Amino acid sequence: MNVTRRRAGQLVMGASAFVMLGGCVERLGRVTAAPPGVGPVQRDMYKDGLLRSTPEAQGVSSEQILAFLADVEGAGLELHSFMLMRNRHVVAEGWWWPYSPGRIHITHSLTKSVTAVAAGLAIDEGRFGFDDKVVSFFPEYVPADASENMRAMTVRNLLTMQCGHDKETSGSAWRPIDTPWAAEFFKIPVVHQPGGHFQYTSAASFMLSAIVGKTTGEAMADYLKPRFFEPMGIDRWHWDTSPGGVSPGGNGLTWNTAASIKLGAVHASGGTWNGHRILSEKWVREATTEQAPGDDDGAYGYQWWMGPGKAYLALGLFSQMSIVFPEHNAVLALFSAIDGSKKIKPLIWKHFPAAFVADKLPADPEAVVLQRKTAGLRLLPPLKPSHVAPPAGVNGKRLRVEANDQGVEWLSFDFAGDRCTYRMFDAHGEHVVTAGFADYLEQDTSMTGNRLHHEYRPPSQRVVAGARWTAPDTLEMTWQFVETAFRDTLVCTFAADGVAVDRSVNVNSKETRLPVLTGRIA
Structure with missing residues (x-):
């Protein structure tokens, strides 16, 4: 798959024509009317290959899920989708129209946890090591007067966001830049001794991607395709490229909700998927346990945030999430437009893992209520046609x-x-x-x-x-x-x-x- 090409990554019934290209969807664009009445789950025929079950059959409380959705609605928070999985079965899911199951959605910094997958695979393949110096991969960009701190920075420091930077570099700062981002990385002062100061920054994740690319000879997105995307059945995705064709490691990945929940699920199982090993158990264990003290968002592993108890999460700007509850073999995936994850995290921790009650529960009528609720979710309000004549002298001018x-x-x-x-x-x-x-x-x-x-x-x-x-x-x-x-x-x-x-x-x-x-x- 050529990841530099524009892809749609979705299937909408009654919308534009589409063709399959390398596991993604490319539209033959035209303007189409959205279906009336809205029933997003029923109208989107995307097949994600996941097993389904009722909440209670997997020991999950439908009442708690409904209470979570009610709290989100009451707080005025904008969710676009959610999927809840336990024991490898999806027990609840919903999309707020016009979002839908097969539609891809930008993940922002949730991308970093996928970059960690690539780094873990490459390290286990012997492509590079934790203690390799970052400057050794790109000598052409290292300043002649590079500081001792810069020369001391290792791959491990990138993974734990302890590379010595004093300020965050957002993806938005580099996206308008046409010069190689690896060169931009070495322009950032390394104020602190690497390994002793936590500073969350997309620059560190980018360099992980650049190192994967340099040592494997292919863009990280292409490296991951046969090792992760295809074995996991992740078939709708797009990854932006930076100058020189390097996949931005801190952001730029767009995929669907099912892909987010699969990311969490393969980690919840210790690195296996459908009986096949995707990631080493050692890597999963280290990546998803505390490696750095972190900041107000919590402690940090290898490009994963730590949550309450033993929970850990992939987290993107505006609250794109894949949250793993390893003690309960459960994963919650969200796409959102919420300015600040601190607004929704308390609601998540209030209801999860409390919703995971037992191995199995008796059938509950609330499960039917939940199903009806999630089948009719809607973000955009219905239009009410108005009959106003367009202003004179403006139409078509x-x-x-x-x-x-x-x-x-x-x-x-x-x-x-x-x-x-x-x-x-x-x-x-x-x-x-x-x-x-x-x-x-x-x-x-x-x-x-x-x-x-x-x-x-x-x-x-x-x-x-x-x-x-x-x-x-x-x-x-x-x-x-x-x-x-x-x-x-x-x-x-x-x-x-x-x-x-x-x-x-x-x-x-x-x-x-x-x-x-x-x-x-x-």
């Missing part, structure tokens, strides 16, 4: 945009029947999103959103778009970027001479609202 910091030159609105097509032109070309008034419309778009989207700027991304008139002169569009955590809201206020466009996002690491664009009728 290019509106010249006043000087702005986004590089936007013009925009336009085309109103036709029950949809509105919004076009925007900037330095990267023309971008289009078509929003429905009666039904949400699903499509691919190149619409620029990097400033609001943690600096991600893919050439194409999947969006579900709806529109409504909130006043005779005010159009509101909702763009749910369904392979990500991001949802943009555009409030377009029309006047006699043009329009003002106010664009914001539900979550982001930095700004959540762009300066208003003002378009004028020429």
